[in-house]
Structures are given as C-alpha cells and as structure tokens.
Amino acid sequence: MLAFQATAAAGDLTAPLTPPGGEVEEEDEGGGAGGSAGAAATTAAGGGGGDPVGAYRTWLAARFRSYRRALLSHCGGAGAWPALQVAALRGLLEAGRGRPGPGGWDAAFVGAGLEALLSGKRGGGGGGHHAAPSTGPCAEALGELLARLDCLDVRYATLGALARSAAGLGAGDGDTGRTLVDVLARLPPAAAGLGGGGDGGGAVAPSPPPKSWCGALELGLVCVGGSPGRGAGHPPLKKRKNTQRGATKTQAGQQQQQQQWAAAAGHRAATRRAWVAVLAAPLPPDAWAAALAALPGAVPGLDRPEALCDALAAAAAGGGPAGLCALAALLDLITRRGVEYPAVYAALYACLSPETATTGAAGTRARAWALADAFLASRAVPAYTAAAFAKRAARLALAAPPGPASVALATVHNILRRHPACCVLLHRRGGADAGGGEGKEGGCVGGVERGAVHAAPSPSLLDTDPYDAAASDPATANALASSLWEVAHLARHWCPAVAAAARGLLATDLSDRVKNPEADWRAGLGLTYASLLDADLARRVRKAPVVAGGVGGEGGLFGGAGWGGWAT
Numbered sequence: 001m002l003a004f005q006a007t008a009a010a011g012d013l014t015a016p017l018t019p020p021g022g023e024v025e026e027e028d029e030g031g032g033a034g035g036s037a038g039a040a041a042t043t044a045a046g047g048g049g050g051d052p053v054g055a056y057r058t059w060l061a062a063r064f065r066s067y068r069r070a071l072l073s074h075c076g077g078a079g080a081w082p083a084l085q086v087a088a089l090r091g092l093l094e095a096g097r098g099r100p101g102p103g104g105w106d107a108a109f110v111g112a113g114l115e116a117l118l119s120g121k122r123g124g125g126g127g128g129h130h131a132a133p134s135t136g137p138c139a140e141a142l143g144e145l146l147a148r149l150d151c152l153d154v155r156y157a158t159l160g161a162l163a164r165s166a167a168g169l170g171a172g173d174g175d176t177g178r179t180l181v182d183v184l185a186r187l188p189p190a191a192a193g194l195g196g197g198g199d200g201g202g203a204v205a206p207s208p209p210p211k212s213w214c215g216a217l218e219l220g221l222v223c224v225g226g227s228p229g230r231g232a233g234h235p236p237l238k239k240r241k242n243t244q245r246g247a248t249k250t251q252a253g254q255q256q257q258q259q260q261w262a263a264a265a266g267h268r269a270a271t272r273r274a275w276v277a278v279l280a281a282p283l284p285p286d287a288w289a290a291a292l293a294a295l296p297g298a299v300p301g302l303d304r305p306e307a308l309c310d311a312l313a314a315a316a317a318g319g320g321p322a323g324l325c326a327l328a329a330l331l332d333l334i335t336r337r338g339v340e341y342p343a344v345y346a347a348l349y350a351c352l353s354p355e356t357a358t359t360g361a362a363g364t365r366a367r368a369w370a371l372a373d374a375f376l377a378s379r380a381v382p383a384y385t386a387a388a389f390a391k392r393a394a395r396l397a398l399a400a401p402p403g404p405a406s407v408a409l410a411t412v413h414n415i416l417r418r419h420p421a422c423c424v425l426l427h428r429r430g431g432a433d434a435g436g437g438e439g440k441e442g443g444c445v446g447g448v449e450r451g452a453v454h455a456a457p458s459p460s461l462l463d464t465d466p467y468d469a470a471a472s473d474p475a476t477a478n479a480l481a482s483s484l485w486e487v488a489h490l491a492r493h494w495c496p497a498v499a500a501a502a503r504g505l506l507a508t509d510l511s512d513r514v515k516n517p518e519a520d521w522r523a524g525l526g527l528t529y530a531s532l533l534d535a536d537l538a539r540r541v542r543k544a545p546v547v548a549g550g551v552g553g554e555g556g557l558f559g560g561a562g563w564g565g566w567a568t
Helices: 002-011 034-045 052-075 082-096 107-119 139-146 152-167 174-186 237-243 249-262 264-280 285-301 305-318 320-337 344-351 354-358 362-375 383-398 402-418 420-427 485-490 496-507 521-526 529-538
Strands: none
Touching: 052 082, 052 107, 082 107, 082 139, 107 139, 107 152, 107 174, 139 174, 152 174, 152 249, 152 264, 174 264, 174 285, 249 264, 264 285, 264 305, 285 305, 285 320, 305 320, 305 344, 320 344, 320 354, 320 362, 344 362, 344 383, 354 362, 354 383, 354 402, 362 402, 362 521, 383 402, 383 420, 383 485, 402 420, 402 485, 402 496, 402 521, 485 496
C-alpha cells in the first residue's frame, strides 16, 4: 500500500517539483559522487526518513530533472553521436508532452532542446561519456524532426527555435546557417492543418486534418484556428481568472501558449519571425540563394510580410538568380499587399542578363521571363521602360540558343502589343539615324528591308544604335530613339523556328489587338538542340536534295576560293 501511494505521489510531477521540506540540490551529470550527492539531498529534503513518500517523490523529481538536462545536452550537435542525438530528440519530444497533465505541452523545454539541436550548441551544459566531435546536427536527427513537423505544436516550437538560432548565428557558422535554411524551406505552409489561408489572395489548397504531438487537439482541449488567446477550447484569460480562482498564473500562461501554437495567426507570426531572423543572419552565399529560392512560396503565409522588404530589396539589387527570387517575392508584396518599390523595374532590368535569361538553368530562365511578363503586363508602364525591355530581350536573342531566342521574341511581341507606343521601334527607318533621321514608317527596320530578309547585316549597327545597352536603368537607356533591327536580323536565323517567329513579328499588325492575340512565350522553354534534332529526324523527306556539280570543284558545295590547303 505504501509503495502504491509513493508511486502515485511520484507520478504527480506537475509543479512544484521540490517538496515543502526544502530545495533539492542539482546533481552533477559527470558521474562519480552523483549517487551519494543524490542520497544526501534526498535525506535532507525528506526530513531524515520521516516521510518516505516525500523522500521518494523528491528523489524521482531530481532524477527527472537530471534526465531533462541530459536530453538538452545530447541534443546539441557539438558532442553527440548520430544514434544518441536521435534518441535524445525522441526523448525530448516525449518528455515535453503530458505535463502538467494529459494534453499538456512544455513548449519552453522542447524549444530549448530544438534550439540546441539546430544551433549545434549544448542546451544543458556539462559533458557526457558518449561525446564525439561534430559540427552540427546529424542528418538522421534532422529527418526525425522533419517527420514530426505535421504536428502543430512541434512545428510552432521549431519556428521559435529557428528564430533564436538564427539570431545567435555567427559569421563562421556556415554549416549551421545551411541547416537553418534547409529546415525552414522544408516547413509546411503556415496555414497547413489550421484551415486558414495566408492572405486571402487566392484559392487555398485543402489542408490535412490537424494533429498535435501532445494530444491536446485529439482530446478536444484546444480548438484550431482563430487568434491566440481566443480559441474555442478555452475561454478568454480574464474570464478564466474569474471562474477558476484556483488556477495559478503559470497554468494560465501554459494554456495561453497552447492556444498560440494552435492558432493560424500564431503560426503566421512565428513563420514571419523565423524568416526575418534567417534573412538577417550572416548566411553563406549558397544558403542565402537557397533561402531566397524558397521565400516566394512562404510569403503568402506570413502575417506581416512587409517586414521582409528591406532584405528583398537588397537581394533584388544584387541581380543574378538570387535577385530573381527576391523579385518574385516582391511581386507578391506589390500586387497583394500594396507595397511600393519604385526601383523594381531597374532591378528587373539588371536581372535580365545572359546568366539568367539565356544561358542559365532552365528554372532560372523560366523565372526571369515570367517576371518580365508579369511586371510588363500593365499598360500603365511608361513607354520608355517597355521599349528598354523590348530592346534588352531582342539584344539577348541575338546570341541566345534557339529556345531562349524564341522566348525573347515572344516577349517582344507581347510588349509591343500591350504598349502600342513602342510599335514605332518596328517601323522606324534606319539604325544609324534612328534618333534624328527621317522617321518614315514601313519599308525597313534598322536599315534592313522588311522583304529582303537575306540581306547582309550592317556591322556598324551596334556602334550607331542610340540604345545604351550598358545602362542600368531603363529610363536612361534611350530605347525609344532606337529601332528593333535585331528582329530583322533574327529573320535570317539558322533555326527555322526562330526565323519564322521573327518574320511573323515583322509581318504582324500589333495595333490590331483583336486579330492578333498575345504570343505564348512558354512554348519556347522546351525548345532545345535535342528537340530540334528529333523533329528534324522525324520529318519525312519527300524529295532527296540534289547537289549540282558534286562536292567540290566549280559550282560544287565546297567550291570557290578560301579553301587553300584543303582537298575535296
């Protein structure tokens, strides 16, 4: 009977963990005299053996605190084997739930352990017997954590740990920064499992049913959705104080924290704080680019994404693939949040380079042309800005592979159709005297007759073109004074698809918006050398070509001067 009572009393470790007899001394985890110190503490607290139930409860509480300190210590990646780190993470999540009762969640303890795991720093101090050199959390432990992120309480604690770890990140913690970005990019959307969207700007995908690691949702103690502190599972804090006078401030704070991790607004705020902290941290270049690549998908799920404007503006001004990712996030802020960023067209103009638009990766090229199409969709864009983008696209198409060249020509087609004031670039006569020449329409484009598509290109066009290709701002590029002579030369392109697109652009009356719809620029994304070869090999030849005069000699395929030293 005494053993049963002692077990029941020891199982009630809610708080206070120290008995009324006095304070329990913390036990050293290093071993050695730990048993004697624990026995002395137990004897002192239990009143010399007068209360065996209290002594057992005190001893068990001390062992439980020592166990929690060991979990925090081994979760740190600086001194734990992978198997031990995984076991410590599992024990951390198990020890964090069920306190102070069924459905309880010790968010502070779990958050400290996750911070130690992500930052690679020991959370409890002290050394262990199973220490091994390590620079961060192992892949097995990260996989174990990612598998638990479908639980709302674990996800909320992870977001807080990410923000705190990023705030303490140093310049030499490159591996830790990559870990933080990797975990943040793999987090589910802020509204997943909460039944709420990001900002109401579009359709919300169906969310899976909500889950909690502590079991509060399954027991009906917490209701998902709503704002923190106003969940249906708990009355407001002031009413709770009036109706439950026996509840302490600590218990009220724990209930308030439970409602925060179960509320959609709480998750959106925690996601925003994590992103702000990560983008402000000194990340290595590859981690910075990975964070910006994942950011556009996370912006709709933030409560105040305007807090990211400074970081996004700095990234967009840097150009390159990272600048394109920042511009994609800024596009969402501009169109849905009303953010004003006057330098957005200058940033996009700088990002349209051969590195991103023609010779970069397929995903980077698609993002670059998609952003150009989205930002230039409005007819309120000034004509000089639209003309500068048309010239930049046409100039990129001159030295681009067939696929990007087709996309660039389709972009020029759409720009001229949306902005009729730029159609003068197609009809202006002469490239050298475009700025102050005759200004006649029809006839030629940039000194090349519209019908004579096989005329030789003029080598002086690049020198006499008033368009400044090196300008960083489209307003200073002087594009309206130039002409689209690049399209006339692309009409003699070696690729039939590019040549046909250029000739069609020259022959189309873009002022008639009814008969001439917009071109599908996405069709050129799949045009590669392999697809061109496959299409050429699959084409049926009705009549074999005949070469007059044979291979060499007078009138042959390789006849004429300029072949000295070669025999045919």
